[in-house]
Amino acid sequence: MLTVTGLNVYHGTSQTLKDFSLTVGAGEVLCLLGRNGAGKTTALKAIMGLLPARSGSIKLAGTELNALPAHEVPRHGIGYVPQGRRLFSELTVRDNLEIGLMTRKTSRDILEQALTFFPRLRERLNQVSGTLSGGEQQMLATARALCIDPSVIMLDEPTEGLMPSMIAAIRDVVLRLRDQGKAILLVEQRVDAVLSVADRVSFVENGRVQATVPVDELRGNPHLLDRYVGIA
Numbered sequence: 001m002l003t004v005t006g007l008n009v010y011h012g013t014s015q016t017l018k019d020f021s022l023t024v025g026a027g028e029v030l031c032l033l034g035r036n037g038a039g040k041t042t043a044l045k046a047i048m049g050l051l052p053a054r055s056g057s058i059k060l061a062g063t064e065l066n067a068l069p070a071h072e073v074p075r076h077g078i079g080y081v082p083q084g085r086r087l088f089s090e091l092t093v094r095d096n097l098e099i100g101l102m103t104r105k106t107s108r109d110i111l112e113q114a115l116t117f118f119p120r121l122r123e124r125l126n127q128v129s130g131t132l133s134g135g136e137q138q139m140l141a142t143a144r145a146l147c148i149d150p151s152v153i154m155l156d157e158p159t160e161g162l163m164p165s166m167i168a169a170i171r172d173v174v175l176r177l178r179d180q181g182k183a184i185l186l187v188e189q190r191v192d193a194v195l196s197v198a199d200r201v202s203f204v205e206n207g208r209v210q211a212t213v214p215v216d217e218l219r220g221n222p223h224l225l226d227r228y229v230g231i232a
């Protein structure tokens with residue numbers, strides 16, 4: 001469904017993505033795992049058109065997205081939950097979700113569907129989003145991404161700083177979305193979280209995907225974790 005091929009991205013003269021390639025299918029969770037600075041966030045930003053790629057291809061269901069202006073990319077059905085959530089913190093929960101709806105002019109039914117995943121948000125629609133707990137803010141950022149009715153959802157470290165019960169709640173949502181046939185691209189540092197949610201894992205090192213393995217294979221090969229993330 002989403003196929004990224006040979007992406008090259010620079011920050012100034014420094015090359016941060018080198019021939020970066022991945023593919024994630026409908027009903028699949030692909031996790032990007034790698035050390036700090038490996039290029040995981042850069043990859044998601046480049047897919048969203050937030051960073052220009054000098055070369056390479058980003059295809060969603062056969063449509064080329066590379067070089068589209070950033071505001072066009074979500075309209076093709078890629079939902080993005082950035083690291084740090086990037087909510088409009090002065091606005092209410094409802095307003096943040098409305099902005100999601102406006103992005104792709106999706107119907108109110110989609111908002112209702114998104115809220116079925118997050119009953120806590122439904123109870124707090126009129127609350128100013130900056131006053132939500134960290135876990136609730138993560139839920140809102142995810143719900144906002146769902147408001148564009150995406151076929152692909154990309155989440156950048158969604159469990160960062162959350163307590164275990166919230167981490168479990170986010171994992172359950174990711175698995176339910178996968179079971180609904182969404183393609184999910186997840187950047188996640190916590191190996192336990194990766195093992196519990198991923199179908200396949202792509203190891204990112206120095207701006208490249210060095211290896212992609214099914215998660216079952218990873219369980220039997222702790223040396224891969226040691227090599228690419230320094231933990232076994």
Ligand SMILES: Nc1ncnc2c1ncn2[C@@H]1O[C@H](COP(=O)(O)OP(=O)(O)OP(=O)(O)O)[C@@H](O)[C@H]1O
Nearest residue numbers: 011012016034035036037038039040041042043189
């Ligand atoms: N705006 C920028 N200007 C210059 N260099 C940048 C910029 N943003 C990122 N980089 C560099 O690009 C490289 C990849 O960064 P990126 O944030 O993609 O890594 P990451 O794998 O997501 O790391 P982390 O796990 O720490 O979030 C790093 O060396 C980083 O310093």
